[in-house]
Amino acid sequence: MRHAATRRSRFPASTTMRTMPGMPRPTFTRSLLTPRHWPAWLGVGAIWLIARLPQRALMWLGRRLGALVRRVPSQRRRIAAANIALCFPELDAAARAALVDANLRDIGLMLVEFALGWMGSKRRMTSISTRIEGLEHLEAARAQGKGVLLVGGHFSHLELCARLVSQRIRIAGMYRRMDSTVFEWVVLRARLDYADAMFEKDDIRGTVKYLRGGGTLWYAPDQDMRSKDTVFVPFFGVPAATITATHHLARMSGALVIPFFHRRLPDGGGYALRLGAPLDGFPGTDVETDTARVNACIEQMVREAPEQYLWVHKRFKTRPPGAPAVY
Template sequence: MGRKTHPRVQRAKGQAAIIALRLLGALPFAVNRALASFIGTLLSWLPTRALTISKTNLAISYPALSEEERTRLARKSLVESIKNTFEIALFWRHPNQGLTRIVAVDGDAPLRQAVQDGKPIMILAPHLGCWEVLNFWLATEFGLHAMFAPSGLPEVDQLVRQGREHFGSTMYPTTARGVAGLVRAMKKGALTAILPDQVPDRRSGRHVPFYGQPAYTGTLACKLVRQTGAVTFMAWARRLPGTQGYEIRVRPADPAVADDDLDTALAAMNRSIEHLIDESPDQYLWSYKRFRRPPDGLKAPY
C-alpha cells in the first residue's frame, strides 16, 4: 500500500503550484513564450531524466534516424514541452487569450458535417501541441463533454477546471458514474475528447503496438466509440513559430477504431496517433513513459 502524503504537505504543494502558475499566467504572451524558449533550451542541454526518456522513446519510434538526429529531436521536444507548460498557465487564467490566438483551421469540414448530421463525435487528442487550446476551440465551436481526473492538488484542480469550463464545457469525473453520464450525452449527439495515449491503470488497458512496440493502451475510447456509434477524428493544436499562434488540425481516425474486435480497434487507434505525431514529432511529449508497463516477461525500456 502506497504512503499517503500528509494533508499539510499536499496543501503546501498546491499553494506553491498555484503561485508558480499565477506568476507565469501574469506574463504577456510574448514574454511567456520568450522565457519558455530560453528555459527550455537551457534545460534541453542538461543531462536530465526527461532527455534520457525522450531519446529512449525516439529510438523505439524512429529507429531509422541517426542518434544525432534523435538527440536533436529530443531537445526540440523538450523545448516545446516547456512552451506548453508556460502557455497553459497563461490560458488557464485567461482562456480568451488562447482562443483568440487560433489563426488557422485545417481539415475540419468532415467534423462539421458529422456534427450537423447530429452524430456523436469522438475526438482523440494525444499529447501533441497545445491540447488546452484545442479544448477551447472544441468547446466554443461544438460544445465539449470530457472527463476530468483530479491531480490530488485541489487548488490546481480548481484553476484547471475554471479554465476548461470557461467556454461551457461539461466535465465528468473519471468514475463509473462519470463514464455513464458521458455515454448518455454521446448517445444524444454530444462531442467528447479523450487523451488516448495515457498509460491506464492495470484494469483499463491492453497491450497493442505503438510504433512497433507493445504499449499498454487505454480501452475507454474504443469502447465508447463502439457503444455509441461515434464518428471518430484525430485533432491537435499546432504551435506556430514565435508568437504567431496556433493552427487547429483535424484528421479522420482509422475506421477500424470502431471494429468489434477490441485489439484491432486499439491498434487502429494507435496507428492514428502515430500518423498525427508524424505531422510534427517535435511537438509530441516524448518525455512521457509511454512504454513503462510492458507485457509480462519484458522489461520497461527506461
C-alpha cells in the same frame, strides 16, 4: 481554414447537453486558505501572472525555461531518449539526440501554454492566431445527430488547443483529479469555464450519455495507464499497452471517432488545428484491431510534429510478458 476569432461557434450547445451529467463546479471552502495550502496558492499566483504576459514575452519565457530544462540532467531526459530511440530506429545517434533536445526545449513552452490555457482571459484567446480545418466533418456528424469522440494525443499544447477549439465548438473532456486540492479547485473551475462538461475518467455512464445526446468529447488514449482494460498493439512498431476505451465508448454511444491534431506553428505563427474524417467502420467487431487503428492515427500525428509530443511520459512502462524493461 479560418481564424478562430472571426466567428462565433456554429455549433451552440443545446439545453439538454448543457444539463447533462459531469463533474459539478467546485465550491470554495475556507479550508483551502489554511497555511499548508499557501505554497500552492503562490504557485497559482505565479501561473496567473504568466498568463497575463504579452504573447511575445510569454513565448520568450517558455523558450528560456525550455533551454534550462534541456541543460539540466534529469530522469525525464532519459525517458525521452529511450522513447525516441525505440520509436525512431531509422535515425542516427546525432539525429535522435537533436530530437531529444528539441523535445526538452518544448517542455518550457508547454509550461507557459498550460498557464495560458488555464488562466488566459477570453479576450486573450481570441487574439491568438488559430487555424482550424475539417469542421465540415463535425457538421456532418451533427446533421446525423451523432456524438463525436475527438481522439488526439498528448502534445505539449493540448490544454491550450482544447481551449482554442472550444471557441468554435462546444467540447467536453475526461479528467483525472489532481493531488493538490488548491489546484484541483482552480483548474477544474478554469476548464468548466470553457468546456461543456468534464467527466472523471471512470464516469463511463455520464460520458456515454453525453455522447448519445450529441456531445463532442476530446479524448487522448495514448498514455500507459496500467489499467486492466488494455491490449498490446503497435505504436511506432512497438507493442504498447493501450486502453481500449475508444472502442467501447464508440460502441456504447454510437459516436463517430474523429482524429483531432494540433500543432504549434513556427516563428510565432500561432496554432493549426485539424479535424480528420471519421474513422470508417469504427467501431468494428475486434477491440484490438480498433485500438491499433487509433494508435496508428496518433502515430501519424506525432510524425508531423515529433518535437511537440510528450516523449517524457513512460509510454512503454508496461511490457508484454517476457519483454525487457525500457526504462
